[in-house]
Amino acid sequence: MRRIISMLMENEPGALSRVVGLFSQRGYNIETLNVAPTDDATLSRLTLTTVGTDLHIEKLTKQLNKLVDVVKLVDLTEGAHIERDMMLIKIRATGAAREEVKRVTDIFRGQIVDVSPNVYTIQLSGTSDKLDSFVAAMAEADILEVVRSGVAGISRGEKVLSL
Amino acid sequence: MELLSGGEMIARALEDEGVEYIFGYPGGAVLHIYDALFKDCKVPHILVRHEQAATHAADGYARATGKPGVVLVTSGPGATNAITGIATAYMDSVPMLVLSGQVQSHLIGEDAFQETDMIGISRPIVKHSFMVKRTEDLPQMIKKAFYIASTGRPGPVVIDIPKDLTRPDEKFEYNYPKNVKMRSYSPAQRGHTGQIKKAAKMLLAAKRPMIYAGGGVIQGDGSELLTQLARELNYPVTNTLMGLGAYPGSDRQFLGMLGMHGLYEANMAMHHSDCILAVGARFDDRVTNTVDKFCPGAKVIHIDIDPATISKIVMADIPIVGPVQSVLTELLGQVTLLRKKDSSLPDESALDRWWQQIEEWRSAHGLFTGRRYGQSDLIMPQQVIESLYRVTDGDAYVTSDVGQHQMFAAQYYPFDEPRRWINSGGLGTMGFGLPAAMGVKLAFPDMEVACVTGEGSIQMNIQELSTCNQYKTAVKIINLRNNYLGMVKQWQDMQYEGRYAMSTYEDSLPDFVKLMEAYGHVGIQVDKLDDLEGAMKEAFALKDKLVFLDVIIDPMEHVYPMHIAPNGSMKDMWLSKNERT
Ligand SMILES: Cc1ncc(C[n+]2csc(CCOP(=O)(O)OP(=O)(O)O)c2C)c(N)n1
Numbered sequence: 001m002r003r004i005i006s007m008l009m010e011n012e013p014g015a016l017s018r019v020v021g022l023f024s025q026r027g028y029n030i031e032t033l034n035v036a037p038t039d040d041a042t043l044s045r046l047t048l049t050t051v052g053t054d055l056h057i058e059k060l061t062k063q064l065n066k067l068v069d070v071v072k073l074v075d076l077t078e079g080a081h082i083e084r085d086m087m088l089i090k091i092r093a094t095g096a097a098r099e100e101v102k103r104v105t106d107i108f109r110g111q112i113v114d115v116s117p118n119v120y121t122i123q124l125s126g127t128s129d130k131l132d133s134f135v136a137a138m139a140e141a142d143i144l145e146v147v148r149s150g151v152a153g154i155s156r157g158e159k160v161l162s163l
Numbered sequence: 164m165e166l167l168s169g170g171e172m173i174a175r176a177l178e179d180e181g182v183e184y185i186f187g188y189p190g191g192a193v194l195h196i197y198d199a200l201f202k203d204c205k206v207p208h209i210l211v212r213h214e215q216a217a218t219h220a221a222d223g224y225a226r227a228t229g230k231p232g233v234v235l236v237t238s239g240p241g242a243t244n245a246i247t248g249i250a251t252a253y254m255d256s257v258p259m260l261v262l263s264g265q266v267q268s269h270l271i272g273e274d275a276f277q278e279t280d281m282i283g284i285s286r287p288i289v290k291h292s293f294m295v296k297r298t299e300d301l302p303q304m305i306k307k308a309f310y311i312a313s314t315g316r317p318g319p320v321v322i323d324i325p326k327d328l329t330r331p332d333e334k335f336e337y338n339y340p341k342n343v344k345m346r347s348y349s350p351a352q353r354g355h356t357g358q359i360k361k362a363a364k365m366l367l368a369a370k371r372p373m374i375y376a377g378g379g380v381i382q383g384d385g386s387e388l389l390t391q392l393a394r395e396l397n398y399p400v401t402n403t404l405m406g407l408g409a410y411p412g413s414d415r416q417f418l419g420m421l422g423m424h425g426l427y428e429a430n431m432a433m434h435h436s437d438c439i440l441a442v443g444a445r446f447d448d449r450v451t452n453t454v455d456k457f458c459p460g461a462k463v464i465h466i467d468i469d470p471a472t473i474s475k476i477v478m479a480d481i482p483i484v485g486p487v488q489s490v491l492t493e494l495l496g497q498v499t500l501l502r503k504k505d506s507s508l509p510d511e512s513a514l515d516r517w518w519q520q521i522e523e524w525r526s527a528h529g530l531f532t533g534r535r536y537g538q539s540d541l542i543m544p545q546q547v548i549e550s551l552y553r554v555t556d557g558d559a560y561v562t563s564d565v566g567q568h569q570m571f572a573a574q575y576y577p578f579d580e581p582r583r584w585i586n587s588g589g590l591g592t593m594g595f596g597l598p599a600a601m602g603v604k605l606a607f608p609d610m611e612v613a614c615v616t617g618e619g620s621i622q623m624n625i626q627e628l629s630t631c632n633q634y635k636t637a638v639k640i641i642n643l644r645n646n647y648l649g650m651v652k653q654w655q656d657m658q659y660e661g662r663y664a665m666s667t668y669e670d671s672l673p674d675f676v677k678l679m680e681a682y683g684h685v686g687i688q689v690d691k692l693d694d695l696e697g698a699m700k701e702a703f704a705l706k707d708k709l710v711f712l713d714v715i716i717d718p719m720e721h722v723y724p725m726h727i728a729p730n731g732s733m734k735d736m737w738l739s740k741n742e743r744t
Contacts, residue, residue: 014286017283025287065470065471066469071347
């Protein structure tokens with residue numbers, strides 16, 4: 001099962017490499033990874049997605065929790081949550097295709113953020129599935145470049161991940 | 164307010180922490196630190212001959228005393244040489260602080276002379292590491308490092324120190340903190356009472372109980388409580404290779420070590436048990452044999468300070484996270500309480516039958532109810548360990564290297580006290596024994612310290628004979644000399660039809676007696692059984708001398724019992740070359 005694991009970690013040099021290193025060291029996969037500072041300059045928030053059985057994930061979260069730099073950790077997929085992945089994608093858009101790309105972008109509620117005679121650069125955010133669907137809706141030959149932020153997530157309602 | 168340089172801060176912090184020894188080796192990046200140590204530091208420094216030995220010596224010191232070992236090495240090759248020893252300590256959860264020099268801050272990342280990314284290289288084998296960015300942070304960082312290394316599940320911590328931050332001419336305020344608190348690190352202080360109650364119930368309901376105790380009991384100073392619990396209930400106990408001494412080895416309730424080379428009765432009892440109390444043990448693959456076949460009828464109670472160890476390999480029916488002392492105290496309390504309420508617990512007649520069964524196993528193939536090794540004209544390795552046991556009254560500190568000799572020592576030297584048996588169980592590091600023995604002897608100069616080794620292993624850190632000469636560390640080295648990499652040969656005998664690929668030295672071994680003389684020590688060679696005991700006594704009678712007892716043994720002997728793998732269970736063992744369960 002796909003899991004979204006999100007953690008607060010000390011904003012210290014080496015912290016990120018410890019988390020990432022743990023995955024290769026213990027044979028786990030990271031599908032997406034997103035890290036950025038928070039409102040508290042001493043902490044950064046790291047969110048990653050991975051796939052594994054319950055037992056697998058339990059072992060993994062125990063190992064992550066053991067890292068001295070990891071302050072708090074939550075498996076967002078255990079409860080109601082919101083996840084967002086952000087994509088910037090460059091599409092070849094010429095002739096009749098130009099209109100079609102714009103139409104699909106509107107359907108997906110994407111934004112065209114840059115325009116050149118032959119290319120649209122589109123910004124789209126949502127769940128990873130939604131971004132995948134958008135990519136699938138574009139003709140492969142027309143996709144010039146894709147960049148995604150990786151999933152960031154937060155739980156719904158009153159629950160917060162904070163100190 | 165006192166102003167100190169970075170180098171002086173390190174020297175002072177080690178004093179303030181009550182460190183007894185620094186094991187190290189100098190070099191460019193740590194010269195400011197060494198100068199500070201030289202000028203003013205009460206902590207003696209032991210100059211090893213190779214940085215690996217510094218880590219093993221600190222490790223031996225730490226295992227024997229329970230206090231963190233301290234290592235100081237230079238950048239680059241000094242740091243990389245320390246890696247094997249850090250990994251060894253990490254695998255066996257030994258508290259250690261490694262201070263490594265680093266090139267000057269402004270040179271980091273430029274492939275400077277003797278630069279290596281120590282934080283990166285050591286990352287998977289440390290409990291934590293720090294890179295010093297500001298001299299002012301040093302006292303706090305050192306305090307934190309000691310705290311992390313020695314609490315919770317202990318382990319090595321590295322502090323990487325760029326040379327410029329230790330300059331003598333830049334001084335800062337020095338305040339060594341008394342305590343530290345870290346929001347991101349807080350090891351469990353006690354176990355969950357509800358879980359402990361459940362465990363007490365399950366334990367008392369057992370008909371074929373087993374107590375399976377590992378190195379965590381020793382590290383957590385829980386041996387006395389464990390012994391009390393086992394005696395109170397009259398339950399059988401087995402120890403892992405790391406746990407030997409956690410329960411008195413010569414006690415009737417002790418079934419010996421379990422696992423790949425565990426005793427027959429220990430492995431049989433584990434396999435047939437209906438309730439296993441695992442304490443500070445980690446179900447290592449050298450214990451379980453095939454995990455799917457591990458102890459099919461047993462419920463498992465697992466006590467450990469490290470949550471990640473619980474249910475990692477074998478699912479625990481009752482997991483308890485907490486320090487062994489507090490959990491065992493509470494468990495003992497619960498057990499007493501339940502027995503007050505119901506005096507029929509545990510089921511005495513079931514327990515009698517269980518002990519009867521165990522005694523049958525014991526007399527059938529136990530190592531101590533009959534002679535279990537063959538006889539030849541040559542000295543048998545087991546006889547050497549038996550002689551060592553007799554001559555030291557079973558009261559020595561015994562370190563070992565890795566191989567057959569290690570297993571013979573683990574099997575034939577019953578340890579009645581914790582922290583006496585010091586070996587590299589997790590990483591299996593040849594070369595560990597001699598430097599570890601140095602660390603132990605420095606910690607306990609009045610105790611007998613023996614290093615049981617093989618001629619393969621001893622040569623991996625033999626340069627330390629020179630260190631032993633410098634500091635007059637009079638350890639006794641018992642070399643089980645089979646002229647093979649014996650454990651490798653045993654596997655080649657059993658699995659490769661005796662093709663000895665690179666497990667012999669083709670008459671290239673040094674004359675150890677002469678070698679010892681060259682290093683200022685005493686060497687004694689024995690090849691007749693009749694001379695063995697006398698030579699052993701002579702070695703220990705030479706109180707102030709390092710003595711190397713080179714015992715020529717039967718090279719064809721194998722270590723038994725031995726688990727049958729792959730696909731075997733705990734109860735599937737070779738008992739001799741042609742006898743199996
Ligand atoms: C550093 C290292 N290299 C290789 C091994 C693999 N190994 C395990 S036991 C062994 C042979 C040890 O020979 P010796 O020290 O003579 O002991 P014996 O088995 O003969 O008692 C070897 C090579 C190891 N454990 N450690």
